[in-house]
Amino acid sequence: MTEAMIDKQQKETLPENSSLKLLLLDDEEDIINALKRLLRNNYEIITFSKGCEAIAYLNENHVDIIMSDMRMPKMDGAEFLAHARDIIPNAIRLLLTGYSDMDSTVKAINDGGVYTYISKPWNNQDLKLTLEKASEHYLLKKEAKRLNEEVAKANKELEIFNQSLELKVAQRTKALQASTKKLKNTLQTQKELFFDVLDMMSATIEYRTGFSAGHSKRIAIQCKTVAKSLGLDDINCRRIYLCALLHEIGTVGLSDDLLQESTLGSGKLDDLLVTHPMIGAEIVGKVKRFAPLTDNILHQNENIDGTGLPKHLSGDDIPVGARIIRIVKDFDFLIAGKTNEKRMSITNAYAWMKERAGIWYDRNILNTFIDLLGNRESDDSEMxxxxxxxxxxxxxxxxxxxxxxxxxxxxxxxxxxxxxxxxxxxxxxxxxxxxxxxxxx
Missing domain, CATH: 3.90.105 (Molybdopterin biosynthesis moea protein, domain 2)
Structure with missing residues (x-):
């Protein structure tokens, strides 16, 4: 293996937690020592007891994670983390705080961009788990930034050869097809990475659409629960879950302008309603293991009366998974859609959708979904x-x-x-x- 190949392999491998730099700030030496003993095997630790010294260090050095106590003389944790955010905005910031510090904690979260806070006294296992999740979040953002920089570089080169939106989308789709083929080969030899790949794709969708973390997972869980309530077998329930998790994957092939027009019920959405399900179905279909998911993704915008897109299917000709996804995703948009400037209350969203039962939506599936959301005493622990x-x-x-x-x-x-x-x-x-x-x- 050549030196260049080794270097490339190292760059493509995410670092372990032990290579992440963790800065600890606390004016109590005993707390610093306790944290060092707990975390020294997992992180490269730098400690300070004074905020001004820590800031001076940050001005000259990079760190990945910053953990600060809230109550300290001269400079409290909220002020320190606000300064740290200005110096290293991409670092993960965590706050150690007591229950009596909640007002200051909220201020630190808002001003200092705190990822989360840890209550004193802490539980060692909970603290380590929180740091592990913070590390995963940091590494995922870092990798997403690298991937998007590569995509941006490729898109800039493509702009030399095309000016039209249609050609730009085609070129992006071609690049995604190549990426999906590479992903397929990886899945064939490393099946244990299956769920990690799903998480990565969900994060890509959330990054592209701007939805909050957990948006796709929430829709997927609700879709699977509806499928289960309708009496579908385990294989179909799992398949519908995966379809819902990936139903927006086609948005990565859309232009920013087209993506911003995603308003439910708009008469200008034919391109969007046809394009992103078709791109999504094509992307997912390239992965052999995901091939059975394509129909539910492709037909997610069909109407029960046959007026939908892209094939104008109607009634039971629309795959049941697509009918379920249509209802759950539309409801989520009505109450919490990022581009929806007229968000509805839960009750109004129910009424709005019931008016379209038998036209847009499968009446039986809609009633099942509404009943599920209203029955919080159900035995389904995942819902x-x-x-x-x-x-x-x-x-x-x-x-x-x-x-x-x-x-x-x-x-x-x-x-x-x-x-x-x-x-x-x-x-x-x-x-x-x-x-x-x-x-x-």
Whole structure:
């Protein structure tokens, strides 16, 4: 193997956690020592007891993860992490804080771009798991940036040879076909990477569409639960789950302008409704293991009355997975769509979709889906629910951050809801004349 081949192989391999640099800041030496003992085998650790010294170090050196205590003299954790964000914006930032610091913690999350916070006293295993997830998140973002830089470079070269949007999409699709072929060969020899590849593709979709992390997974879980309730066998339920997870993969082949026009019910969407399912079906079909998924992805925008796209199928001629995906994804768009400026409450979304039952949507599947969302006492432990504040209960745990209209984070993913939070959410809805949608398990 030549030196160039070895260098390329090393660049294509993601680093282990042990190669990530972790900066620890705490004015208590005992805490620093405890963290070093806990984490020294997994990370390259740099420690400081003063914020000014840590900032001076960051100005001259790169680190991957920054963990700071909240309460410190002269410069608290919120101020330090805000400075750190300006110096190394791509680093993952975590905050050590006590329960009494919640106001300061929210400020640190908003001003310092904190990935998450860790409560004192911490549980060693929970802290290590949090850091592992943070590391995975950091490495995934880093790899996505590298891949997108390569795509951007390729697109810039392609612009020399084409000016039209159609040709640009064709060239991008060709590049994706080559990538999918390479992925197919990899899957044949390394089947154990199957679910890692799925996670990567989901992250690519989320990166391209701008949806929050977990958007595709939520739709996939809800689709699988609907399929199970309809009495479909395990193979079809799993297949529909995978189809829903990848139903937006074709968006990577769309132009930015076309992607921005994705408004449900718009009369200008023929190109979008036809193009991204066809690109997605073609991409997925190139992977032999994924070939059975193509019909559900291709026909996800068909209408039950035959007026949909791309083939104008109707009734039972539309694959059942496509009919399920159509209902679940449209509902998610109505209540939480990134490009939907007129988001609806849960109740209004139900009413809007029921008006189109038998026209756009399969009536039986729609009723099954609405019943599932309303039955939180079901035995399905995987189900993720989209609910309004009126259905929120103490003890519910958030799956996604609750972000206000001004962009601030009101509640963090993973928080357990209590009665005080519910009252505050109801007051927020009254004050701002709006409806809040939450995602819970």
């Amino acid at each position: 993720e629910f989209s609910i309004g504040v009126e259905a929120l209960k103490p003890g519910d745990k958030l799956l996604e951050d609750l972000i206000l209209q001004n962009g601030n984070v009101m509640l963090k993913a993973g928080q357990e809801i209590n009665s005080i939070m519910i009252d505050k959410l109801k007051e927020y809805e009254r004050t701002h004349n709006t409806k809040v949608t939450l995602f819970i398990a």
